[in-house]
Amino acid sequence: xxxxxxxxxxxxxxxxxxxxSFTLKKGQxxxxxxxxxxxxxxxxxxxxxxxxxxxxxxxxxxHDVLLQPREAKRMIGYLPEAAPLYDEMTVxxxxxxxxxxxxVEKKHIAGHIRQVAxxxxxxxxxxxKIGNLSKGFRQRVGVAQAxxxxxxxxxxxxxxxxxxxxxxxxxRQLILSLRGRHTVIFSSHILxxxxxxxxxxxxxxxxxxxxxxxxxxLKTRENKLRAVIAGGEQALLAPLRSLTKFSQVEVxxxxxxxxxxxxxxxxxxxxxRELFTLLSSLxxxxxxxxxxxxxxxxxxxxxxxQ
Amino acid sequence: MRAVFKREIQSYFYTPAAxxxxxxxxxxxxxxxAVGNLLARSSDLTLLISxxxxxxxxxxxxxxxxxxxxxxxxxxxxxxxxxxxxxxGMVVGKYLAAAVVLLCTVMITFVYAVIVAFWGTLYVGEVAxxxxxxxxxxxxxxxxxxxxxxxxxxxxTAVMLGFGVNLLxxxxxxxxxxxxxKAVEDALRxxxxxxxxxxxxxxxxxxxxxxxxLIFIGMMLFMSVRVLDARRWSEA
Numbered sequence: 258x259x260x261x262x263x264x265x266x267x268x269x270x271x272x273x274x275x276x277x278s279f280t281l282k283k284g285q286x287x288x289x290x291x292x293x294x295x296x297x298x299x300x301x302x303x304x305x306x307x308x309x310x311x312x313x314x315x316x317x318x319x320h321d322v323l324l325q326p327r328e329a330k331r332m333i334g335y336l337p338e339a340a341p342l343y344d345e346m347t348v349x350x351x352x353x354x355x356x357x358x359x360x361v362e363k364k365h366i367a368g369h370i371r372q373v374a375x376x377x378x379x380x381x382x383x384x385x386k387i388g389n390l391s392k393g394f395r396q397r398v399g400v401a402q403a404x405x406x407x408x409x410x411x412x413x414x415x416x417x418x419x420x421x422x423x424x425x426x427x428x429r430q431l432i433l434s435l436r437g438r439h440t441v442i443f444s445s446h447i448l449x450x451x452x453x454x455x456x457x458x459x460x461x462x463x464x465x466x467x468x469x470x471x472x473x474x475l476k477t478r479e480n481k482l483r484a485v486i487a488g489g490e491q492a493l494l495a496p497l498r499s500l501t502k503f504s505q506v507e508v509x510x511x512x513x514x515x516x517x518x519x520x521x522x523x524x525x526x527x528x529x530r531e532l533f534t535l536l537s538s539l540x541x542x543x544x545x546x547x548x549x550x551x552x553x554x555x556x557x558x559x560x561x562x563q
Numbered sequence: 564m565r566a567v568f569k570r571e572i573q574s575y576f577y578t579p580a581a582x583x584x585x586x587x588x589x590x591x592x593x594x595x596x597a598v599g600n601l602l603a604r605s606s607d608l609t610l611l612i613s614x615x616x617x618x619x620x621x622x623x624x625x626x627x628x629x630x631x632x633x634x635x636x637x638x639x640x641x642x643x644x645x646x647x648x649x650x651x652g653m654v655v656g657k658y659l660a661a662a663v664v665l666l667c668t669v670m671i672t673f674v675y676a677v678i679v680a681f682w683g684t685l686y687v688g689e690v691a692x693x694x695x696x697x698x699x700x701x702x703x704x705x706x707x708x709x710x711x712x713x714x715x716x717x718x719x720t721a722v723m724l725g726f727g728v729n730l731l732x733x734x735x736x737x738x739x740x741x742x743x744x745k746a747v748e749d750a751l752r753x754x755x756x757x758x759x760x761x762x763x764x765x766x767x768x769x770x771x772x773x774x775x776x777l778i779f780i781g782m783m784l785f786m787s788v789r790v791l792d793a794r795r796w797s798e799a
């Protein structure tokens with residue numbers, strides 16, 4: 258659905274993006290992570306045609322954003338970091354304008370506005386001026402604008418920035434409701450938010466992709482298991498080290514007498530099954546097994562620190 | 564283009580922008596009319612229309628400042644740039660909206676012609692050609708100031724830049740009159756918008772002058788599109 262192919266962007270001497278590539282399938286939700294100045298907003302602006310890349314190309318459902326802008330942009334809904342709102346307009350007239358820009362057929366506009374307003378919880382404020390709305394409602398209007406024309410790809414740049422916890426939670430629910438029907442790309446500084454909404458994460462750092470993987474894959478990567486096994490260290494250590502789905506086995510001293518406590522670093526999926534099979538064949542009962550799963554925050558901090 | 568045009572028209576008339584522009588223009592025009600026609604007991608409107616031409620120089624940037632620079636400052640331009648609307652459609656839509664406000668403003672001044680026709684003799688053909696020249700001059704200034712607005716980041720900068728460029732263009736006439744170098748004089752007179760406006764105020768409808776104005780407007784709009792497009796490649 259979205260192909261970001263070898264994109265580089267240079268502002269004078271500053272390299273904002275450096276050979277960034279990724280592909281996104283229909284219905285996926287991608288979280289763009291990165292510190293300030295990592296290149297998230299630049300990447301989004303290039304995706305939507307607001308900026309042109311120095312090198313590379315962006316394809317939206319096969320349409321090049323630069324060469325076939327009309328076809329490509331018809332499929333995009335974009336909420337920039339600062340919602341592009343006209344304070345003097347009412348919500349209704351603004352959404353009508355957005356529908357007209359997105360080339361929604363005139364006869365369908367009224368119904369479409371109603372539908373979008375219902376999805377974003379704006380029905381009660383349709384007649385109000387945007388300039389008089391609270392920050393939460395303004396952000397909703399921004400999202401509603403991005404939904405006008407039912408675009409396949411929705412790009413949201415820090416949609417919860419500046420919202421109070423309740424508004425942020427409502428916004429997350431809204432993004433979750435888009436899952437499956439739309440391909441969503443959104444950036445955020447709040448890692449728990451990405452964790453709760455996205456099924457794929459891309460970490461940008463100084464314009465380069467540091468990490469691009471599924472959320473579960475990312476969390477299980479270098480995931481550790483803490484196991485307490487009945488039996489002596491001498492008898493268990495060699496067979497445990499022969500396991501292929503673990504990359505490292507560390508012994509933790511000071512456990513209960515007659516048991517061996519180890520920290521196993523998972524290399525790939527199915528590691529637990531391999532461990533159970535081994536212990537069963539050794540007739541060594543497993544007393545306790547705890548996952549030492551890393552949070553996205555830990556992964557992010559570790560990745561960007563590297 | 565239609566969507567942008569409609570929004571701009573609404574924006575002009577739902578905010579004080581258009582009314583302030585019209586009010587200031589009509590107030591100044593009324594002073595000119597009162598002094599030049601009513602007090603002087605003259606039915607010659609061409610002098611009034613000639614003077615009104617100078618008002619465009621002062622007021623046109625006020626009308627165009629919001630079109631590009633205002634959107635850029637409020638970051639609403641991202642909505643337009645990420646929409647299927649082309650840059651040409653966007654620029655032309657905005658320009659036409661400003662042109663409608665300008666035409667409405669000129670139409671208000673038709674009341675002077677009615678007053679003259681009622682109390683004196685109105686030379687309809689002469690006045691009509693003068694008005695055509697006034698409108699074309701105004702449209703040229705709008706296009707020029709829209710182009711200038713593409714370089715500004717705030718509305719205030721756009722206004723100041725617009726005033727500056729308009730003043731320079733007007734000064735080219737003054738310099739043309741003062742210079743002794745023929746080539747420079749010819750070049751300055753060629754680019755001067757007032758040189759093209761003058762024959763209209765004398766009741767002369769010249770094809771070359773109409774064509775010059777149309778080409779000038781087309782060039783300015785084309786360059787505005789190019790500047791906006793170039794910004795996508797360079798802007799941080």
